[in-house]
Amino acid sequence: MISEAQSTQPNSRPSSDAVKMRATGANVYYGEKHALKEVNLEIKSHEVTALIGPSGCGKSTFLRCLNRMNDLIEGARVTGEIVLDGHDIYDRDLDVVHLRARVGMVFQKPNPFPKSIYDNIAYGPRIHGLAKSGPDLDEIVISSLERAGLYAEVKDRLNEPGTGLSGGQQQRLCIARAIAVSPEVILMDEPCSALDPIATAKVEELIDELRENFTIVIVTHSMQQAARVSQRTAFFHLGELVEVGATEKIFTNPQHKLTQGYITGRFG
Amino acid sequence: MTEISMTQSATPKVGTIGADAEKRLQARYRAEKRFRAYGLVSIAIALLFLAVLLGSIIAKGASAFTQTYIELPVTFDAATIDPDGTREHGALSSADYRTLINDALEKKFPEIADDRTAKRDVQKLVSAGAELELRKMVLADPKIIGTSADIWLPASSAADQVLKGNAAHDDSSGLSDGALAKFDAAKAAGALKRRFNTYLFTNGDSRQPELAGLIGAVVGSFYSLAITIALSFPLGVAAAVYLEEFAAKNRWTDLIEVNINNLAAVPSIVFGLLALEIFLNVLGLPRSAPLVGGLALTLVSLPTIIISARVALKAVPPWIREAAQGLGASRQQMVMHHVLPLAMPGILTGTIIAMARAIGESAPLLMIGMVAFVVDVPATPVDPATALPVQVYLWAASPERAFVERTSAAILVLLACLAVMNATAIYLRKKFERRW
Amino acid sequence: MNGEHTVRSYDEELSYLNNLIARMGGLAEAQLDGAIQALVRRDSELAGRIVAADAKVDELEQEVHAFTVRLLALRQPMAQDLRAIVGSLKVSGDLERIADYAANAAKRVLVLNTLPPAKPVSGIPRLARLVQQILKDVLDSFVEQDVERATKVWAQDEEVDEMYTGLFRELITYMMEDARNITACIHLMFIAKNIERIGDHATNIAETIHFNVKGVPIREARPKGESVLLPDVKAE
Numbered sequence: 001m002i003s004e005a006q007s008t009q010p011n012s013r014p015s016s017d018a019v020k021m022r023a024t025g026a027n028v029y030y031g032e033k034h035a036l037k038e039v040n041l042e043i044k045s046h047e048v049t050a051l052i053g054p055s056g057c058g059k060s061t062f063l064r065c066l067n068r069m070n071d072l073i074e075g076a077r078v079t080g081e082i083v084l085d086g087h088d089i090y091d092r093d094l095d096v097v098h099l100r101a102r103v104g105m106v107f108q109k110p111n112p113f114p115k116s117i118y119d120n121i122a123y124g125p126r127i128h129g130l131a132k133s134g135p136d137l138d139e140i141v142i143s144s145l146e147r148a149g150l151y152a153e154v155k156d157r158l159n160e161p162g163t164g165l166s167g168g169q170q171q172r173l174c175i176a177r178a179i180a181v182s183p184e185v186i187l188m189d190e191p192c193s194a195l196d197p198i199a200t201a202k203v204e205e206l207i208d209e210l211r212e213n214f215t216i217v218i219v220t221h222s223m224q225q226a227a228r229v230s231q232r233t234a235f236f237h238l239g240e241l242v243e244v245g246a247t248e249k250i251f252t253n254p255q256h257k258l259t260q261g262y263i264t265g266r267f268g
Numbered sequence: 269m270t271e272i273s274m275t276q277s278a279t280p281k282v283g284t285i286g287a288d289a290e291k292r293l294q295a296r297y298r299a300e301k302r303f304r305a306y307g308l309v310s311i312a313i314a315l316l317f318l319a320v321l322l323g324s325i326i327a328k329g330a331s332a333f334t335q336t337y338i339e340l341p342v343t344f345d346a347a348t349i350d351p352d353g354t355r356e357h358g359a360l361s362s363a364d365y366r367t368l369i370n371d372a373l374e375k376k377f378p379e380i381a382d383d384r385t386a387k388r389d390v391q392k393l394v395s396a397g398a399e400l401e402l403r404k405m406v407l408a409d410p411k412i413i414g415t416s417a418d419i420w421l422p423a424s425s426a427a428d429q430v431l432k433g434n435a436a437h438d439d440s441s442g443l444s445d446g447a448l449a450k451f452d453a454a455k456a457a458g459a460l461k462r463r464f465n466t467y468l469f470t471n472g473d474s475r476q477p478e479l480a481g482l483i484g485a486v487v488g489s490f491y492s493l494a495i496t497i498a499l500s501f502p503l504g505v506a507a508a509v510y511l512e513e514f515a516a517k518n519r520w521t522d523l524i525e526v527n528i529n530n531l532a533a534v535p536s537i538v539f540g541l542l543a544l545e546i547f548l549n550v551l552g553l554p555r556s557a558p559l560v561g562g563l564a565l566t567l568v569s570l571p572t573i574i575i576s577a578r579v580a581l582k583a584v585p586p587w588i589r590e591a592a593q594g595l596g597a598s599r600q601q602m603v604m605h606h607v608l609p610l611a612m613p614g615i616l617t618g619t620i621i622a623m624a625r626a627i628g629e630s631a632p633l634l635m636i637g638m639v640a641f642v643v644d645v646p647a648t649p650v651d652p653a654t655a656l657p658v659q660v661y662l663w664a665a666s667p668e669r670a671f672v673e674r675t676s677a678a679i680l681v682l683l684a685c686l687a688v689m690n691a692t693a694i695y696l697r698k699k700f701e702r703r704w
Numbered sequence: 705m706n707g708e709h710t711v712r713s714y715d716e717e718l719s720y721l722n723n724l725i726a727r728m729g730g731l732a733e734a735q736l737d738g739a740i741q742a743l744v745r746r747d748s749e750l751a752g753r754i755v756a757a758d759a760k761v762d763e764l765e766q767e768v769h770a771f772t773v774r775l776l777a778l779r780q781p782m783a784q785d786l787r788a789i790v791g792s793l794k795v796s797g798d799l800e801r802i803a804d805y806a807a808n809a810a811k812r813v814l815v816l817n818t819l820p821p822a823k824p825v826s827g828i829p830r831l832a833r834l835v836q837q838i839l840k841d842v843l844d845s846f847v848e849q850d851v852e853r854a855t856k857v858w859a860q861d862e863e864v865d866e867m868y869t870g871l872f873r874e875l876i877t878y879m880m881e882d883a884r885n886i887t888a889c890i891h892l893m894f895i896a897k898n899i900e901r902i903g904d905h906a907t908n909i910a911e912t913i914h915f916n917v918k919g920v921p922i923r924e925a926r927p928k929g930e931s932v933l934l935p936d937v938k939a940e
Contacts, residue, residue, distance in 0.1 A: 001573065009771065010713060010716040010717050010720050032925060067594070068799060069590070069593070069594065072590075072593060074517070085640065097596045097597070097598050098596070100593070100594060100595065100596035101595075101596040104594065104595070106592035107587065107590060108586060109443045111587040111588065111590070111591040112591075113588065113591065113592070113606060114588075114610065121596075123592075123595065123605070124596065127595075127596070127597055127601055127605075128596060136534075167910065174591070178594075178595070181595065181596065194806060198710070201709075201710035201711055202710055204710075204711050205710050205711045208712070208713055224780045227777060227778040227779075227780070228714075228778060228779060228780070247778065248774050248777070248778060249777060251777040252773055252774065252777045256483070
């Protein structure tokens with residue numbers, strides 16, 4: 001019994017060569033502390049790129065550079081070049097608000113607004129002028145919830161507060177909120193660290209589905225999650241990018257000794 | 269499946285510890301009991317003081333809510349009040365109702381008919397307000413001219429005080445022996461009764477205690493407070509939002525913060541002096557007006573509101589701000605749409621505290637002249653007016669005995685206003701909270 | 705299998721692995737069948753093709769190996785999934801050996817065809833048919849994860865041993881009759897041995913199926929028929 005559909009290895013879609021974002025010589029200083037050192041990394045389109053490494057290695061710092069959230073931290077300074085589709089995101093002429101609509105973010109702790117589920121999703125489209133109200137807005141809200149795999153669970157309580165959902169549902173709500181503004185890139189900072197295994201599996205399946213339409217960069221302290229979810233993995237250590245490559249290669253045959261040591265649990 | 273067996277050998281029971289540890293444990297329990305006792309005793313003392321304070325005020329002021337009325341047989345003699353028979357409003361308005369009252373008194377006490385002294389004495393039993401009552405009745409319905417009826421009219425404050433027992437039944441009450449005798453007769457005949465004192469709530473201030481009311485003061489306080497809220501709330505919240513969310517954190521903002529904290533502790537009379545100088549002398553605003561009172565109270569309450577609003581804004585969790593900004597909200601949108609609504613309960617609490625202080629402040633109001641004797645109810649915030657705390661001060665300073673109980677009554681009204689304000693604000697705060 | 709994984713790509717990968725094994729099984733069956741046909745019909749061309757086709761099976765085994773390692777690294781399988789994946793690795797090894805034995809038999813057929821036909825050839829197809837049936841049964845029960853059927857197969861190894869021992873004696877008799885038969889009979893002996901080894905590997909697969917499904921290995925010793933070795937030495 002051989003199924004014809006399985007004649008090629010699944011999930012072996014050839015990775016696109018299109019580069020969505022690229023960091024060249026990126027450095028971040030928090031006051032005197034040199035948190036990120038000379039990082040050169042490419043994020044390819046329609047792929048999930050995982051950033052792994054021990055605590056304090058700079059992976060979250062790097063993630064926050066990609067949508068300029070480091071600007072909000074007092075005393076943070078970013079040097080180097082980071083481009084989105086070829087345009088420098090730190091360019092003075094670029095509107096940060098517009099950048100953050102193109103590069104969305106999901107945080108570690110699910111943080112829905114203390115508003116209704118509907119208003120949570122509708123907030124982004126409203127402030128970016130994607131839809132004012134009425135059926136246009138309804139459509140955006142419903143399709144975002146559907147893509148996040150949450151619509152069936154909440155469709156008859158859209159007016160209840162978003163904070164009344166379970167942890168896993170809240171995180172999917174935050175993902176739906178992020179995709180409601182039709183970003184091109186979604187950044188996820190340890191999105192499953194506050195969730196139980198079942199909720200985590202649901203979010204990972206969601207990430208797999210989202211890959212078709214978005215580029216995803218995920219920071220995770222669980223290497224196993226990085227192995228399950230990503231196509232490319234980058235290993236950070238003490239602020240430096242040590243190794244980056246195809247996930248399968250990194251986890252079966254890493255080149256660098258530090259990478260091998262971290263993955264096999266020999267340090268950190 | 270292998271079975272797990274529990275050995276019952278030398279497992280010590282949970283809770284058994286050494287003797288020393290046992291002693292320390294007991295000492296800890298005793299210390300805890302003592303601590304709780306301290307707490308209970310403190311609360312008991314506080315409640316005791318509160319009970320004593322409220323009790324004494326209520327005891328003194330309760331009687332002010334009733335007024336003595338005397339029943340007199342009044343004939344609305346057309347000859348006296350409307351000799352021309354025109355029933356014209358102006359004529360009726362300025363007619364001589366005093367005569368009607370005197371006639372009624374004679375009818376009631378026929379024995380005083382020829383005794384002028386007795387007549388004068390007995391007139392002291394009736395309030396000047398009785399004439400106003402009769403006038404009101406006639407103007408309302410001129411058809412009663414020519415009829416007679418037994419009408420309850422307000423008694424004088426002297427008679428009122430004697431009936432309530434606040435004044436002794438002798439010369440010191442202000443009534444002569446003759447008047448007192450008639451007083452007793454009327455009382456025995458059931459012609460003296462205590463009724464609810466509507467004048468307290470419908471009249472402005474007056475030299476006659478029985479006619480003195482709080483409405484002027486209440487309206488004056490209301491206008492002052494309305495202006496205070498209208499000015500200090502937006503200014504305070506806006507200042508707090510700017511300082512907390514938008515201003516750069518440097519030495520200048522630190523300096524401003526220190527100064528605001530100091531201002532919150534400044535005695536309010538200093539603000540009164542400031543108001544006197546700037547608003548009255550330099551800007552020439554009308555004296556004794558609730559507008560100026562409101563401005564002075566704004567100065568008093570602004571630092572409190574700013575400080576509590578800043579604390580409320582600081583308490584909004586940072587991940588709300590991150591979520592909003594991560595979505596692409598500008599700083600202003602983040603503050604207006606998310607941070608401010610979440611901080612509202614805290615801000616409202618701070619505003620309640622500030623307003624509760626403002627309604628009871630008399631020092632700045634005294635400085636700007638709201639201490640005058642104002643009879644009319646202010647129609648607009650720029651008319652001269654007085655305020656509740658000032659009214660309390662004025663009545664407390666008056667010599668008439670009847671004002672003693674009215675002072676306490678005024679305090680009770682002030683406390684009631686405070687309670688209503690607090691309740692409203694707490695309701696509003698709860699309403700905001702539930703919306704999430 | 706009960707229920708699907710929340711992450712669908714995991715299920716896709718597992719079914720891809722199963723298909724690889726199924727393909728290998730089909731190839732191994734075809735190799736064995738071809739080798740026996742080549743022996744019976746004295747068809748050297750078929751035998752040559754069988755020998756060449758062994759490379760394909762080796763390739764598949766490499767692919768299963770690499771894919772299993774990838775699955776273990778990337779999916780961190782647990783419990784049933786872990787047993788299934790490790791089981792697939794073992795089964796692919798067994799299938800590769802089965803195909804090897806078939807190819808070895810085909811090589812010997814090439815030599816036999818240069819010699820005049822020998823009489824005991826007829827015994828071998830009988831043995832082969834039994835082993836073919838065992839192999840088919842065990843592959844079917846692998847696809848269906850059917851433990852009962854696999855256990856029945858496991859018990860049939862006794863029959864194979866008996867039949868092989870009988871054939872062994874027959875061949876020795878022929879060799880003692882006529883010394884000119886010795887060369888052909890030696891080759892036939894090796895072919896029979898290869899087929900018996902195929903039966904052993906099929907039984908291995910049955911044991912793996914039991915472990916996959918039940919989580920514990922078959923406890924009893926494999927039932928062994930009469931052995932060609934001395935009575936108190938256990939057959940392997």
